[in-house]
Amino acid sequence: MFSSIRNFGKNERGLIKMSGNLLFAAGVSPLLLSTAMAASSLLSIPTDDLPRNRYCGSGNVTLWECEMPRQTVVLCLETRQVSPASLSLRDVEQSGKNKLLARGGTDTKLSYASYPNGDASLEFYNKNSRYVLIDPLRGASIYEQIGSRGTQRKICASGNQTLSLNFTMEIMKTIGVYSGS
Secondary structure, eight states: OOOEOOOOOBTTOBOOOOOOOOETTSOOOEEEEHHHHSSOOOOOOOOOGGOOOOOTTEEEEEEEEEESSSEEEEEEEEEESGGEEEEEEEETTTTTOOEEEEEEEESSSSEEOOOTTSSSEEEEEESEEEEEEEEESOOEEEEEEEEEEEEEEEEEEOOOTTTTHHHHHHHHHTTBOOOOO
């Protein structure tokens, strides 16, 4: 049921790979990260050890998921080389159509914040639109899409609390989008 990922270091470009232990439950977001992660960061994970995800595809892990009546929005992390471009936001319709909404990188900026009350948020924004994932410590998660047609705010079926995990915070610090609290 659980898979352990270990044995990481820096690669030839000086990019930090993962150290410590990370536990995943099959098909579930990361559950635990050892304190060794605080001194290190994540840039490369052997994808053979990761659970397969129905929305993000192989070599990816789901960091956040928002289920709504007609759609599911997921935050995917490409685990081979972690950078802003390895984070993507996908919209999966009830029919199964899987559409890329945003990917971090040159044209799309990312901003992550964690707050003293335990809430966390991640924002993808470019010149045309903004996508905001809001993860309150208590209560349902929220997905906002802001564009030329105004703001759509949707309440997720349940709360995730995955954006406030140490694992997620370390990823955001590694890729340079963490603004802290």
